[in-house]
Ligand SMILES: NC(=O)c1ccc[n+]([C@@H]2O[C@H](COP(=O)([O-])OP(=O)(O)OC[C@H]3O[C@@H](n4cnc5c(N)ncnc54)[C@H](O)[C@@H]3O)[C@@H](O)[C@H]2O)c1
Ligand SMILES: [Zn+2]
């Protein structure tokens with residue numbers, strides 16, 4: 365089969381590799397029907413994730429058809445249409461028993477396209493198939509469900525639910541990439557008074573208007589803190605969500621939250637960010653952060669099936685599986701191409 369293989373910083377190739385087979389009896393081998401690229405894959409290609417070594421097949425998001433299953437797989441059958449999630453769960457360890465699958469101690473967590481071969485391939489081996497795949501509901505497209513493999517649960521769990529968004533809240537989201545937009549879409553489910561999108565790119569702010577933001581701020585030109593304070597009688601946002609991953613935006617998010625408010629960090633930070641406790645200690649704020657667990661995936665599947673979230677809005681570009689080079693190029697130049705999510709399909 366063919367797969368997108370990482371060959372060290374800056375190097376990747378769509379090349380011939382052995383087709384995966386069932387190794388452990390809890391595995392499934394899934395034929396990849398639709399797959400996408402994540403911002404994290406771009407980080408890997410820059411060499412930022414040293415756990416990914418030469419020869420690894422990239423990718424941690426897919427929708428596909430089950431080809432074969434191990435003898436220990438009970439719920440997943442050959443021919444099933446399944447979502448392959450970015451998080452794999454052993455289902456039995458302490459963290460899995462608490463729904464914190466991202467922290468799995470039994471060999472799961474974020475492993476696809478990281479510690480083991482991933483989904484950017486014609487076929488993928490999925491460990492712990494019963495607890496790491498989800499049946500695709502009837503009447504929902506592959507590309508819509510594909511958005512539930514990573515970005516939607518991340519924005520919803522690490523942004524909206526950790527931030528405890530409630531009806532009537534003012535929710536400020538710093539960063540309007542796919543993750544920030546997912547947080548905006550998720551926040552809308554709770555009838556907030558306002559969703560404020562903050563980004564440096566006007567193209568991303570235009571997208572934010574389509575994803576539920578009613579106020580957009582370009583913080584390259586405008587003072588985001590002043591605008592949010594004007595909107596809230598000088599108090600600040602009930603919930604500030606950080607969806608960029610650089611020190612400035614984390615500090616901005618902490619300033620945006622009102623006394624008693626919540627700051628939910630989603631961004632993956634590569635550099636130290638300052639926590640200004642000298643200002644924050646008196647403000648009764650709650651700061652949360654974390655890796656997505658994907659415990660919300662069943663809820664999001666029902667919301668997608670009921671058209672309460674329109675996940676296909678993220679898909680800006682389509683490619684065939686053997687066009688990975690072009691797809692990475694378009695996704696990697698999002699500021700010029702307007703790409704949010706690119707989808708590659710076999711058909
Ligand atoms: N916690 C998790 O489990 C998890 C999962 C997936 C992704 N992430 C992280 O979420 C973050 C966002 O991911 P994404 O795919 O949406 O990234 P992205 O790069 O597509 O979007 C980031 C956005 O931030 C904007 N931005 C950059 N600097 C800014 C600044 N100073 N002020 C305001 N806006 C600024 C950019 O214009 C861009 O629109 C990344 O750090 C990613 O690694 C976290
Ligand atoms: Zn990802």
Ligand SMILES: [Zn+2]
Pocket residue numbers: 453454455456457458459460461467468469470471472
């Ligand atoms: Zn586990």
